[in-house]
Amino acid sequence: MIARLSLTARLTLLFTLGSGAVLLALGGLVGGAIERHFEELDRAELTGKLQHAQHLIAQVDSLAQLERLSVPLGDAFLAHHDLLVQVLGPDQQVLLATPDAQFPSRLQVLETDLALAPLWTWSQDGKNYRGLAATFPTAMGTQVQVAMAIDSEHHDAFLRTLQRSLWLFVACAALLMGLLGWFAARRGLAPLRSMREQAAAVTAHSLDRRLPAQAVPAELADLAATLNEMLERLEEAFRRLSDFSSDLAHELRTPISNLMMQTQVALSRPRDADSYRAILESNAEEFERLARMIADMLFLAKAENGLAIVQDEPVDLAREVRDLFDFYEALADERHIVLALMGDGMVQGDRLMLRRALNNLLSNALRHTPPGGRVTVTIVRQEGQLLLRVENTGETIPAQHLDRLFERFYRVDPARQHAAGEGTGLGLAITQAILRAHRGAVSAASESGLTVFTLRFPY
Numbered sequence: 408m409i410a411r412l413s414l415t416a417r418l419t420l421l422f423t424l425g426s427g428a429v430l431l432a433l434g435g436l437v438g439g440a441i442e443r444h445f446e447e448l449d450r451a452e453l454t455g456k457l458q459h460a461q462h463l464i465a466q467v468d469s470l471a472q473l474e475r476l477s478v479p480l481g482d483a484f485l486a487h488h489d490l491l492v493q494v495l496g497p498d499q500q501v502l503l504a505t506p507d508a509q510f511p512s513r514l515q516v517l518e519t520d521l522a523l524a525p526l527w528t529w530s531q532d533g534k535n536y537r538g539l540a541a542t543f544p545t546a547m548g549t550q551v552q553v554a555m556a557i558d559s560e561h562h563d564a565f566l567r568t569l570q571r572s573l574w575l576f577v578a579c580a581a582l583l584m585g586l587l588g589w590f591a592a593r594r595g596l597a598p599l600r601s602m603r604e605q606a607a608a609v610t611a612h613s614l615d616r617r618l619p620a621q622a623v624p625a626e627l628a629d630l631a632a633t634l635n636e637m638l639e640r641l642e643e644a645f646r647r648l649s650d651f652s653s654d655l656a657h658e659l660r661t662p663i664s665n666l667m668m669q670t671q672v673a674l675s676r677p678r679d680a681d682s683y684r685a686i687l688e689s690n691a692e693e694f695e696r697l698a699r700m701i702a703d704m705l706f707l708a709k710a711e712n713g714l715a716i717v718q719d720e721p722v723d724l725a726r727e728v729r730d731l732f733d734f735y736e737a738l739a740d741e742r743h744i745v746l747a748l749m750g751d752g753m754v755q756g757d758r759l760m761l762r763r764a765l766n767n768l769l770s771n772a773l774r775h776t777p778p779g780g781r782v783t784v785t786i787v788r789q790e791g792q793l794l795l796r797v798e799n800t801g802e803t804i805p806a807q808h809l810d811r812l813f814e815r816f817y818r819v820d821p822a823r824q825h826a827a828g829e830g831t832g833l834g835l836a837i838t839q840a841i842l843r844a845h846r847g848a849v850s851a852a853s854e855s856g857l858t859v860f861t862l863r864f865p866y
Contacts (some may be wrong), residue, residue: 707833
């Protein structure tokens with residue numbers, strides 16, 4: 408039930424319960440202290456009267472005086488209407504007793520210090536009594552037992568009145584504290600409601616809005632900062648998604664437009680079989696390009712959502728590079744590009760996926776290396792990692808493009824995006840996804856006519 412209450416209601420309820428518990432404890436302490444105070448007052452009064460009786464009993468030095476002892480004791484104590492007295496002689500005969508007084512049958516009688524005598528209580532005829540009993544010696548060596556009790560009704564009545572007043576005060580105070588707690592919770596949570604309203608105003612078209620972290624209490628500053636960081640990530644992801652959608656539409660529009668135009672031209676008039684064959688071959692190339700692009704997009708979608716299956720097997724990176732060198736050897740010889748490999752190393756991963764990543768980097772390097780240039784692959788171990796660097800000569804890539812090279816469809820020179828031999832613009836993005844699936848990373852650097860792509864594997 409409490410889990411469904413609002414935060415304001417929870418704080419109000421907890422504040423009310425806490426303050427009520429404190430007030431109840433305080434009321435109990437006050438009531439207990441007053442009751443103990445009344446007990447001490449009754450003990451002091453009874454002790455004083457017993458000491459007076461002890462003084463009178465100590466003067467008895469004969470049986471005749473013992474028989475007449477009731478006279479001075481009666482004059483001293485029977486006049487008190489709220490005092491019960493019972494005096495027993497050596498043979499337990501009653502020397503003096505308050506009329507209709509009924510003392511408990513078993514009394515704890517102390518024969519030494521009155522300060523240590525237990526104060527006992529009982530009820531009689533609807534009244535409560537507190538009493539003390541002691542045995543005092545006479546001058547002739549006999550013992551006289553004296554029991555006295557005080558009617559505590561006036562004390563009990565005061566305590567009952569006090570308890571009713573305390574209960575009423577606690578109830579009113581708890582209600583007042585609940586109202587104050589509700590007000591304090593409402594005022595204290597006002598910044599949180601403000602944050603909620605501002606967060607509710609954030610839409611897909613206003614992701615640039617931020618919560619004022621400086622204008623909220625310190626307890627909410629971290630929450631505001633975290634929400635702002637989340638909004639920044641959402642804004643960046645939304646921007647990249649929008650850019651990707653635009654790029655994807657642009658990339659798909661060109662081959663589809665080509666297919667539509669060529670098909671419409673082919674249908675505009677009758678043609679011979681060779682013309683139809685040429686048109687179909689051109690269309691087949693566009694279909695292959697579309698198929699590659701779709702396959703690459705599916706792979707990226709699986710890789711970024713952790714759905715790409717990574718086989719765990721030892722992969723010899725140097726061997727994979729040599730196999731790719733053999734594949735590109737004819738192209739490199741035609742353009743007089745030198746292919747070189749230095750170092751070796753083994754990693755655990757999916758051989759086909761890693762081969763695809765290396766192929767993307769090598770094909771990209773060969774594409775951007777001028778005739779007579781050089782492509783060098785270096786494999787080294789460094790600081791607990793295995794590094795594979797693909798280095799090629801050629802034009803220096805401006806620094807502002809390096810961080811975006813691994814974005815989908817991104818090209819340094821947009822004018823060349825549909826040039827012959829250019830890929831779909833997804834090769835580096837796929838390489839990055841493959842390295843992330845292998846708990847690695849890829850980075851790029853370019854300066855002084857030398858471009859280096861570095862693959863980092865955990866080792």
